[in-house]
Amino acid sequence: MSVQRLFCGLVAALCSTLAGAAPPATESIVLGMGCFWGAEKRMAELPGVVDVESGYANGEISGSYNAVLALEKAIRAGQSRKRNHAEVVRVRFDPARTSLEKVLARFWESHDPTQGDRQGNDVGSNYRSAIYTTSEAQQAVALKTRDVYQKALNAAGRGRITTEIAPLKAYFRAEDYHQDYLVKNPDGYCGLGGTGVKYPGGEATPMAKAPARVRPLDGARLNQQRQLVVFEAEDCAYCRQFKAEVLDHWKSPAPVVRTLAPEAPSGWTLEKPLFATPTIVLFEKGREVSRYTGYNGDQARFWKWLGFHLLTPAQQKIAFEQGTERPGTGSHLDEKRPGTFVDPITGAALFRSDTKFDSGTGWPSFFNPLPGSITLHEDVSHGMRRVEVRSASSGIHLGHVFDDGPPPTGKRYCINGNVLKFVPDSGK
Known part of the structure; x- marks a missing residue:
């Protein structure tokens, strides 16, 4: 231990770094801009920024992702009055290469500070805009830049800044999988978007500016x-x-x-x-x-979700549980008009009516599907070995194919009529 004290006395700055503290040459500030994935990426792009870390700050609970989500749910249900953490990033920067004002200029431009407890589609007090300072000097600069940016927002017809500016009271580093998330997942979700209003006197930032607030659909x-x-x-x-x-x-x-x-x-x-x-x-x-x-x-998962809302229970049983309608009870047995039989969920074409024939089985039968419209799968259910037919677009079960059909294919695509939709040719 005495050797370590001697070493620390000679090289204090290095020992401070080894102990986990920021080197004296850098400064840090904690910023809340909504989802910390996008905030981390935006702030790390600024020259002079040494490190950006995702975390949770200034709440009254333990600092973990699950704890934050659970409290937010309780707050919305009126079951808790505790203060939740904000999702934040701790930005460490080199004052010799950039100033706190430039760091905060990037902060103001990179999100919409007028939205209260929300950023874009991310809603909740954990997504509030915030600046958490570590000194009175930082507090003064934060308030000054807020006032400067508010004037710019006023000139652009934007609303009042709702950003919380307060001393940092609690900070917890986020879980490892949240760190550098968009570096590890380049196509990951980032709901961050600015107002499009430039911070006065600041350098143009490289990120795309968000358009003016989009009005809801009519x-x-x-x-x-x-x-x-x-x-x-x-x-x-x-x-x-x-x-x-x-x-x-x-x-x-x-x-x-x-x-x-x-x-x-x-x-x-x-x-x-x-x-x-x-x-x-x-x-x-x-x-x-x-x-x-x-x-x-996962297209099949999406179409299945939609199918449960478009199809009747009887259709769902066929489509998603490999069910079979009783012979002679399904739709389209007698349909002979020129047209196309399509998937009832996606609307994708499956069979043309000129390939339909009367097989005498009690199910609509076709000797040829449209190219790329179906997929075939081995089916060994019910003690039989058959070839299942599914829709290529939605993945739903249609029926089976057999080798006792008419020329020119010799195939009989035996299809449940209740999972077909018929679209007649125009004018028919």
Whole structure:
């Protein structure tokens, strides 16, 4: 121990670093900008910033992700009056390379400080805008920059800043998986967006500016019986993926519309706030009946969610439980008009009517599907070895295929009529 004291006396700064404290040449401040994943990324991009760490600050509970979520749920239910932590980042910077004012200029520009307990689709007191200071000098600079930015917001017609500016009283480092999250997950969710208002006198920041606040959709212009609304956010990789993989090919009978507004269409009601994007909400008569939150490429899971709301219980049993309708009881047995049989959930074409024939089995039968419309799977249920037919677009069970069909294929695609929708050719 005496050797360590001697070493510390000679090289105090190095010992301080080894003990976990910030070197004397750096300064740190704690900032709340909503979801700390995006905040960490934005602040780390600023030249002169040495390190950015995600954490929880200035609450009255232990500092963990689960504790914060649990308390927020209790607060919303009126079951607790405790103060929750804010999701924050601790920004350590080199004053020789950048100033506290520049750090705070990036803070003000990188989120919307007028939203109260919310940032974009992230809603709750844990997402409040905040500056937690470690000295009176920092407090003074924080208040000064707030007043400067408020004048800029006023000139742009924006609202009052709601950012909490207070001394740092409690800080907990977030779990390891939250640290450098968007570095480890480049396509991860980041709901952060600025106001588009530049901090006066500051250097232009490299991130894209968010547009002016988006107005909610007009509920009167949407389908009153059933309407899907896709709530998106700027710079949302999963929103772009959902659009490319699902929306760009949309033929479903359910009408769909996209929006960047985090609120329900005017006159309509969301059951609870949104917390991630994309969120797909199904409305009926202006009220939310179900939602699908997030998208990671699992199309079958999305279509199954939607299918449970579009299909009847009898259809669901066939589609999702490999059920079979009784022969002679299904739909479309006698359908002979020119047209297309489509998936009842996605609307994707499956069979043309000119490939349909009377097999005498009591189920609609076809000798050829449309290219790429189905997938085939081995089925050994009920003590038999058969080949199952599923819809390629939604993955639902359609029926089975047998080798006793007519020319030219010799195949009989024996399909449950109740999971087919017929679309006649135009004018037929």
